[in-house]
Amino acid sequence: MTWHVLGAGSLGSVWAARLHRAGVPVKLILRDPQRLASYRQVGAITLVEHDHATRYAIPADSVDSDTPIQRLLLACKAYDAANAIKHVAHRLQPGAEVILLQNGLGSQDEVAALLPQCRCVFASSTEGAFREVGWRVVFAGQGHTWLGDPADETPPGWLADLQQSGIAHTWSTDIVSRLWRKLALNCAINPLTVLHGCRNGELETHRGEVDGLCAELIELLTACGQPSAAADLREDVWRVIQATATNYSSMYQDVAAKRRTEISYLLGYACNAGSKAGLTLPRLQAIHHRLQAHLGSCGLPQH
Ligand SMILES: NC(=O)C1=CN([C@@H]2O[C@H](COP(=O)(O)OP(=O)(O)OC[C@H]3O[C@@H](n4cnc5c(N)ncnc54)[C@H](OP(=O)(O)O)[C@@H]3O)[C@@H](O)[C@H]2O)C=CC1
Numbered sequence: 001m002t003w004h005v006l007g008a009g010s011l012g013s014v015w016a017a018r019l020h021r022a023g024v025p026v027k028l029i030l031r032d033p034q035r036l037a038s039y040r041q042v043g044a045i046t047l048v049e050h051d052h053a054t055r056y057a058i059p060a061d062s063v064d065s066d067t068p069i070q071r072l073l074l075a076c077k078a079y080d081a082a083n084a085i086k087h088v089a090h091r092l093q094p095g096a097e098v099i100l101l102q103n104g105l106g107s108q109d110e111v112a113a114l115l116p117q118c119r120c121v122f123a124s125s126t127e128g129a130f131r132e133v134g135w136r137v138v139f140a141g142q143g144h145t146w147l148g149d150p151a152d153e154t155p156p157g158w159l160a161d162l163q164q165s166g167i168a169h170t171w172s173t174d175i176v177s178r179l180w181r182k183l184a185l186n187c188a189i190n191p192l193t194v195l196h197g198c199r200n201g202e203l204e205t206h207r208g209e210v211d212g213l214c215a216e217l218i219e220l221l222t223a224c225g226q227p228s229a230a231a232d233l234r235e236d237v238w239r240v241i242q243a244t245a246t247n248y249s250s251m252y253q254d255v256a257a258k259r260r261t262e263i264s265y266l267l268g269y270a271c272n273a274g275s276k277a278g279l280t281l282p283r284l285q286a287i288h289h290r291l292q293a294h295l296g297s298c299g300l301p302q303h
């Protein structure tokens with residue numbers, strides 16, 4: 001069965017290239033005929049791993065094609081996910097499986113609401129990839145991907161394709177909790193690195209702010225029925241800060257490159273969930289507002 005990959009950016013390309021080279025049928029779906037023409041001119045995705053570049057001539061079509069889709073990897077940013085899926089929804093067969101690679105929370109439910117006839121599998125990944133130029137992508141960090149379906153704990157048969165392709169993964173029966181935990185880590189670290197203009201490790205000099213956010217995130221996770229995502233959060237945040245001390249967070253990198261951030265699916269989602277639960281979370285609200293103002297001053301969307 002063919003894997004269709006909608007969103008041939010950083011992570012989508014890394015997935016597509018590994019599946020393709022393992023002999024698993026893959027097709028890229030590009031956003032419009034112009035992007036398809038650009039891809040066809042080059043004819044391949046170039047994947048750079050350990051400074052070694054390899055071309056993978058993966059077949060592609062655009063969203064305008066009408067071939068049916070039974071398995072789809074949605075690899076757009078969280079803010080593009082629902083809009084992107086609308087363009088291919090009519091091609092998805094009853095019972096089709098859609099794997100959602102988005103970080104944060106909120107986009108998964110937006111997409112699932114549009115696809116009542118499909119099985120939506122949520123993913124949370126610690127892999128790292130970035131687009132160098134054009135159709136050339138650097139696979140910067142080996143990581144792990146957790147996959148799960150909140151509506152059905154049965155592992156899908158296609159996990160064997162991931163195994164065959166060397167995509168490190170685990171089927172998770174608590175994927176929503178994992179997504180919450182990653183969201184909390186991102187909320188405690190990423191906005192502060194943007195506002196202080198620093199690497200993750202330099203947050204050591206802003207201990208009070210990090211700890212204050214952790215305390216409110218623990219309150220939020222607990223109120224939202226996510227006690228295991230709340231357990232030892234502060235310790236985990238400091239462990240991640242130390243382990244990634246010399247790195248710039250993904251949000252820092254987005255702002256530095258003048259790319260839109262996923263703020264609405266991270267801090268925005270956390271603040272909304274807090275309001276819905278009737279919580280007062282002054283530190284999270286304040287950092288959300290400071291970050292929005294900062295994004296505005298950089299000419300970037302505040303949502
Ligand atoms: N990159 C990473 O290291 C990691 C990313 N993630 C998460 O994975 C998700 C994807 O991130 P990433 O791969 O970095 O994102 P990129 O910006 O690199 O890629 C997104 C891709 O989506 C495509 N796209 C957007 N809208 C549409 C549309 N309507 N139709 C078709 N294609 C569309 C873009 O197309 P075009 O090329 O035409 O602009 C682009 O190729 C994010 O939620 C991110 O947080 C999680 C862990 C690590």
Ligand SMILES: CC(C)(CO)C(=O)C(=O)O
Pocket residue numbers: 185186187189190240244248249250251
């Ligand atoms: C390294 C870490 C955990 C920091 O929040 C991250 O995931 C990111 O930069 O987005």
